[in-house]
Every structure is written in C-alpha cells, then in structure tokens.
Amino acid sequence: MKTVSRVINGEPNVSAATIAKVMAAARTLDYQPDLHAGNLRRADGRTRTLGLLVGSVDNPFAGAVHRAVEDVALQHGVAVFASSLDDDPDREQESVDAFLRRRVDGLILTTVTESQAYLAPELRRGTPVVFVDREPAGITSDAVVSDNADGAALATRHLLEGGHRRLAYLGDRPVIQTARERRRGFLEELGRAGVATRGVPVVDGLHDEESARAATIALFDSPNPPTAIFSAQNLVTIGVIRALRELGRHHDTALVGFDDVPLGDLLDPGVTVVAQDPQGIGRAAAERVFARLDGDHSPPVRTIVPTRLIERGSGEIPPRREG
Known part of the structure; x- marks a missing residue:
C-alpha cells in the first residue's frame, strides 16, 4: 500500500516498472486520488491549487490573464480555481472565502471592495496574495498592474498632438480604481496641454457596450459634439465603435481606446489603442x-x-471642419 501511495503522490525513488504497474492498475480500477486526504499526509501541507479572481469572464482582458496564470501554474503541477467578480463587492468576498475553504496555496485577485483588510489574517498566516489590475487598499501586498494614468495620458496626448481640442472621455464606473486612474490621466494631460477641462464631456459609470453606445449617441446630440473620443475600457470602446458607425461618424471622429479590442485591426478604420499586456500581467502575478x-x-x-x-x-x- 505504501508503494502505491508513493507512486500516486509522485514521490522519488520508485522504479519505472513499479510506476507502470501501479498506474495500469489504477486505470483498470478507475481510481482517482482523494486530493483532500492527500493534503493531510503531504509534508508541506499544500493542496497544489491556486485561487484566481478576475473581473469578468465577458472581458477578453480577464480571459488573457486567466490563461497566463494557468500556463505558469501548469508548469508547477498546480491547478487553478477561477471565479468571476463582475465588479460586485459581495461576490468578491464570497469567492475569496470559497477559495480559502478549499485551502488554496495562494491567491491572485482582481478586487472591487474599498478595502481588502479582510485578507490581513490570511497574509499573517503566510498565504501568498497577489493583486492584479487593481492595487489593494487597507493592506500591503504584492500587486501587478498597468500604469493606468500614464496610459490614459498617452492616449490623450496622441489626440492633442493630432490637433484635437474638443475631446470627450467615456469610462467605466468610478468605484473601480483603474477607471478613476484613467480619468485622472486624461484630465491631467489636458491641463498640461493648456486645454481647459471645464466643459469637457466626462461620461463615466459605463460598464458595457450598450451603455457606451447610448452615451456616444447622446454626445452627438449636443450642440458642440467632440471631434475625438478617449474610451477608457475595451467594452466601452466597442460600444463607441458601434455608435460611430451607426451615426456615420467613424471616418470623421478620432478614437483611441484603452486596452485592445478583438479584431480592432480589421475594422475600417482600424482602432487605435493603448494596449495593456494581460498575458504579461497574469504571468508576472x-x-x-x-x-x-x-x-x-x-x-x-x-x-x-x-x-x-x-x-x-x-x-x-x-479634427473635422464644421460649417
């Protein structure tokens, strides 16, 4: 029995012939090891699992982070439990609690609550916690992020250098840290360029294609519509693209999006973006x-x-010439 346990748990100093016999018998009996029982016997106490909380499975950014984390975990023989946050504070804590009940070895988290101080006891116990996309509040822990304010400033500067002065900002809900940072980067870059921010349309609280589409159409119903738009989230960008095409303004209104969009290079015109590196973020985390x-x-x-x-x-x- 001890030899079977050593083979199943991948312990060293077992002959190849013995491993082959044990694995053949396991297949015949359709044997599956009890991972929880194995944890009790394993010297290091690890479960060989990680918990991953991402923003939303609907968002390609989250999917790319997930894939990169799994690729690294696979190299270490570790499985990944994943859950979607949907930017719901209650769901965040429920998902994290579920991971911890399964005694995962570490956590990689995208969060939305105002404070992650509830994780302080877990950090004291030595559980590795790495935050991705959004930095923690209320505790100090590892984080892997994009420079959201700098990226937004880069997009804004690009539009200003193209001659635009009537810019509009469309962004995600301000409760989300990255959304606040991107709005800040946009407004600060306008200020550095000497463009008055008073009166600049700043529309946030958007979180999906349809709300962004409706907000864009409303901009063009105004007396002085923008000549350029900075859309600060990829799903928002898709909504803006739909609205501009619907209005016939996609060839005379400049657009820069934050984060890449699927097939953005195949549209006419192609979509200019400030691209993040979700694979790099997931891998580093x-x-x-x-x-x-x-x-x-x-x-x-x-x-x-x-x-x-x-x-x-x-x-x-x-910029288009009016009149």
Whole structure:
C-alpha cells in the first residue's frame, strides 16, 4: 500500500516498472486520488491549487490573464480555481472565502471592495496574495498592474498632438480604481496641454457596450459634439465603435481606446489603442505567487507592466471642419 501511495503522490525513488504497474492498475480500477486526504499526509501541507479572481469572464482582458496564470501554474503541477467578480463587492468576498475553504496555496485577485483588510489574517498566516489590475487598499501586498494614468495620458496626448481640442472621455464606473486612474490621466494631460477641462464631456459609470453606445449617441446630440473620443475600457470602446458607425461618424471622429479590442485591426478604420499586456500581467502575478511559496519573504512588490500605443487609423483622424 505504501508503494502505491508513493507512486500516486509522485514521490522519488520508485522504479519505472513499479510506476507502470501501479498506474495500469489504477486505470483498470478507475481510481482517482482523494486530493483532500492527500493534503493531510503531504509534508508541506499544500493542496497544489491556486485561487484566481478576475473581473469578468465577458472581458477578453480577464480571459488573457486567466490563461497566463494557468500556463505558469501548469508548469508547477498546480491547478487553478477561477471565479468571476463582475465588479460586485459581495461576490468578491464570497469567492475569496470559497477559495480559502478549499485551502488554496495562494491567491491572485482582481478586487472591487474599498478595502481588502479582510485578507490581513490570511497574509499573517503566510498565504501568498497577489493583486492584479487593481492595487489593494487597507493592506500591503504584492500587486501587478498597468500604469493606468500614464496610459490614459498617452492616449490623450496622441489626440492633442493630432490637433484635437474638443475631446470627450467615456469610462467605466468610478468605484473601480483603474477607471478613476484613467480619468485622472486624461484630465491631467489636458491641463498640461493648456486645454481647459471645464466643459469637457466626462461620461463615466459605463460598464458595457450598450451603455457606451447610448452615451456616444447622446454626445452627438449636443450642440458642440467632440471631434475625438478617449474610451477608457475595451467594452466601452466597442460600444463607441458601434455608435460611430451607426451615426456615420467613424471616418470623421478620432478614437483611441484603452486596452485592445478583438479584431480592432480589421475594422475600417482600424482602432487605435493603448494596449495593456494581460498575458504579461497574469504571468508576472503567477510567478510572484510561486516565488513566495518557494520562500521569498522580501517586502511586497508593486510590478508595473508597460502599456503601448498602437496606431491603426482611428486615432489619427484629423479634427473635422464644421460649417
């Protein structure tokens, strides 16, 4: 029986012939190891699992982070339990509690609550916690993020350098940290350029394609519609694209989106974006968790993954002449 246990748990110093016999018998009996029971016997007490909380499975950004985390975890023989936040504070804590009940070895979290101080006891117990996309509040822990304010400033500067002065901002709900940072980057860049921010349309509270589409149409019902739009989230960008095409304004209104959109390079015009690197974010977060599990007790680290401007045409449309 002890030999069978050593084979199932991947312990060393078992001959290849013995491993083959045990695995053949396991297949014949349709045997599946009890992972929870195995945890009780495993010397390091680990479950070989991670908990991953992402913003929304509807968002390609979250999907790319998820895939990158799984790729790294697979290399370590670790499974990933994943849950979707949907930017609901109650759902955040319920998901984290569910992960902890399963005794995951580490957590990678996108969060929305005002404070993550509820995780302080878990940090004291030594559970690695890495935050992705949004930084924690109320505790100090590792985080892997984009520079959201700088990326938004980059998009805004690109439109200003193209000659635009009537810009509009369309963004996500201000309860979300990244949304606040992108709005700040937009407004501060206007100020640096000497463009008065008073009267600049700033429409936030958007969180899906339809709300962004409706907000864009409303902008063009105003007496002085914008010549350029900065859309500060990828689903918002898709809604803006739909509205501009519906109104016939997609060739005379400049658009730069924050974060890439699916098939953005195949549209006419192609969609200019400030692209994040969700694969890089997910990979860095997972590697940080495994470094902690391997004994890295250094102070928490804030890792910034760079953004980059991708010019495809929509952000290079010049200001239209009215009248």
